[in-house]
Amino acid sequence: MTGTPPDAGGAVLTVHEPMTRLTASAEGCSIVTRGLTKRFRGGQVAVNDLDLAVPRGSVFGFLGPNGSGKTTTIRMLLGLIAPTSGGWELLGTPMPGGAAGVLPRVGALVEGPAFYPYLSGEANLRRYDAADPSADPRTANARIGLALERVGLAAAARKRYRAYSLGMRQRLAIAATLLGPRELLVLDEPTNGLDPQGTREVRGLIKEVAAEGTTVFVSSHLLAEVEHMCSHLAVMRTGRLVAQGPISGFRELRAGGAVRIRVESPDTAEAAAVLAALGLEGIRAGDAEVSAELGDAAPERICAALVADGVAVRGLAVQRPSLEDVFVGLTGEGFDVDG
Ligand SMILES: Nc1ncnc2c1ncn2[C@@H]1O[C@H](COP(=O)(O)OP(=O)(O)OP(=O)(O)O)[C@@H](O)[C@H]1O
Numbered sequence: 001m002t003g004t005p006p007d008a009g010g011a012v013l014t015v016h017e018p019m020t021r022l023t024a025s026a027e028g029c030s031i032v033t034r035g036l037t038k039r040f041r042g043g044q045v046a047v048n049d050l051d052l053a054v055p056r057g058s059v060f061g062f063l064g065p066n067g068s069g070k071t072t073t074i075r076m077l078l079g080l081i082a083p084t085s086g087g088w089e090l091l092g093t094p095m096p097g098g099a100a101g102v103l104p105r106v107g108a109l110v111e112g113p114a115f116y117p118y119l120s121g122e123a124n125l126r127r128y129d130a131a132d133p134s135a136d137p138r139t140a141n142a143r144i145g146l147a148l149e150r151v152g153l154a155a156a157a158r159k160r161y162r163a164y165s166l167g168m169r170q171r172l173a174i175a176a177t178l179l180g181p182r183e184l185l186v187l188d189e190p191t192n193g194l195d196p197q198g199t200r201e202v203r204g205l206i207k208e209v210a211a212e213g214t215t216v217f218v219s220s221h222l223l224a225e226v227e228h229m230c231s232h233l234a235v236m237r238t239g240r241l242v243a244q245g246p247i248s249g250f251r252e253l254r255a256g257g258a259v260r261i262r263v264e265s266p267d268t269a270e271a272a273a274v275l276a277a278l279g280l281e282g283i284r285a286g287d288a289e290v291s292a293e294l295g296d297a298a299p300e301r302i303c304a305a306l307v308a309d310g311v312a313v314r315g316l317a318v319q320r321p322s323l324e325d326v327f328v329g330l331t332g333e334g335f336d337v338d339g
Pocket residue numbers: 040041044045046064065066067068069070071072073221
């Protein structure tokens with residue numbers, strides 16, 4: 001394989017445009033995929049030639065619009081479905097051959113676990129624990145107690161599941177993934193359907209688990225969520241990886257994006273003409289505002305030119321691109337910013 005080495009925690013952002021091939025080495029990575037591809041019967045290519053490198057110890061946001069292939073990728077990683085081609089490693093071990101040794105060290109939340117509404121949180125976890133052949137029944141109490149403690153449900157352990165809030169239910173689902181010591185946690189859209197309070201709870205919990213040294217791989221279609229939680233990001237678009245790297249790299253991409261000047265005015269045609277006469281590019285006119293790329297122009301000169309031309313200026317703002325703009329540029333689609 002040729003091309004860019006994987007970023008295993010450095011400051012390099014790989015933007016796959018045109019698609020570049022990672023020399024994905026397992027060193028320093030909890031997850032590595034090489035050319036991972038899934039074509040469903042019927043011809044749909046859900047994941048296309050995916051090269052991921054997830055640094056050990058990272059909180060890795062796997063971001064993409066609905067249908068971009070996140071769940072399919074996660075299901076392949078966990079051995080729930082077989083890839084059409086390509087390979088992958090978990091915790092430095094080639095898969096699927098190493099599954100028996102590796103999967104007990106990996107906690108996963110893909111489809112929400114089925115809990116019994118009339119049983120307590122603790123009793124539900126006990127059922128989960130009992131179903132795990134690798135778990136020693138003699139230490140079940142300690143394991144369950146610790147898992148409940150870690151997700152902040154120790155006080156509500158005896159409450160029935162049906163009395164739990166949405167956030168508590170999801171924390172219990174995460175507790176079920178933490179019944180053993182895990183080096184890697186894989187969570188598919190863990191805050192989907194949660195209210196803001198539940199989202200905060202789960203986000204806080206993920207940060208705590210990561211602070212204890214567990215690598216967390218978390219998928220989301222919500223940009224705002226991963227932005228505040230993750231150290232690294234990968235962005236998917238229709239089954240392909242468009243960029244991956246530390247979040248700082250995405251912020252740099254934003255800093256390098258075009259700064260725009262926005263003029264609020266009822267005289268949009270005149271304002272646009274003044275901006276054009278000043279040599280500004282990328283002019284966009286709306287109902288009561290006009291914007292353009294600022295380039296090297298000084299905002300105060302633009303303001304003076306508008307006023308000198310008799311344009312009624314109601315507002316003037318210099319705008320840096322948001323991280324949202326960066327993603328729209330990478331994926332061609334917007335993300336739900338607030339959920
Ligand atoms: N079992 C299947 N058979 C055929 N097509 C499938 C199957 N599972 C998923 N797909 C298709 O593969 C594509 C990727 O789906 P996937 O669920 O992986 O995306 P996603 O990014 O997780 O989206 P979402 O956030 O909506 O779950 C979609 O077009 C989906 O319709």
